Amino acid sequence: MAPLDSVRRRRGHRTHRVAVLIVTLLAGLVVLPGMAVAAPGNQMNAADMTLLNGVRLAGLWEMPAGTMAAEKGQSARVREVGAEIARQHGVLDELVVQAANKLGATLPSDPTPEQKGWLTEMQNASGAQFDQIFVTRLRVAHGKIFPVIGAVRASTRDNTVRKLADEANKFVNDHMAMLESTGLVRWQQMPPAAIPAAQNDSLVAAAQAGAAGPSVAISTTVVWAVFLLALGAGGYATWRITRRS
Numbered sequence: 001m002a003p004l005d006s007v008r009r010r011r012g013h014r015t016h017r018v019a020v021l022i023v024t025l026l027a028g029l030v031v032l033p034g035m036a037v038a039a040p041g042n043q044m045n046a047a048d049m050t051l052l053n054g055v056r057l058a059g060l061w062e063m064p065a066g067t068m069a070a071e072k073g074q075s076a077r078v079r080e081v082g083a084e085i086a087r088q089h090g091v092l093d094e095l096v097v098q099a100a101n102k103l104g105a106t107l108p109s110d111p112t113p114e115q116k117g118w119l120t121e122m123q124n125a126s127g128a129q130f131d132q133i134f135v136t137r138l139r140v141a142h143g144k145i146f147p148v149i150g151a152v153r154a155s156t157r158d159n160t161v162r163k164l165a166d167e168a169n170k171f172v173n174d175h176m177a178m179l180e181s182t183g184l185v186r187w188q189q190m191p192p193a194a195i196p197a198a199q200n201d202s203l204v205a206a207a208q209a210g211a212a213g214p215s216v217a218i219s220t221t222v223v224w225a226v227f228l229l230a231l232g233a234g235g236y237a238t239w240r241i242t243r244r245s
Contacts, residue, residue, distance in 0.1 A: 012126065044161065047151065047152050047156070048161045058089065058141065059096070069086075069131075085179075090145070095167050
């Protein structure tokens, strides 16, 4: 009976070792899928966040500005343009909120101090002065976000951001055309065009510099490094356990 008990104990030890090894491997594999999914599925960077934040901020001040123009604009065209810009920004705002929810991004909830100042400026103006301020402020603002949309659209790795850039591009281009149709755009006072040289990523760099958050893209190398470290640590622990057994 003694030899039989000895065989059973040896089999029990081997079974225990195999079980520990399986648990260790499974623990390592749990690390990999959790991070591997994040790597290809969320390729957002600072420039992507700048686009989301820029579109959201534009809506936060241009919707009330458009509503104001629809109510107090002196010319019929300014009133018409204001109402349509407010309506379209409502649609665009829904799109950017949906995109942010899908990507797990946090968006601003209030206009910037500068944008609040523009709204105050419009509230204090009337008649032809109001019309001019409304058109000038919105046309300059659209001119600033327009190249950023193009830069992000050309370089983003995230499909959700790419779709949002497509939609934003259509709206912003339409808004610029509407504002220009009022005949109040003072072209000589517009900021000069800044076209980057070939191979110059200045627009994306500028977008990254103004981003509200850090890059959230995850390197594949980092994923594998964490995975291998987890397996290595688990393997060493398994060896220690089996050695003591």
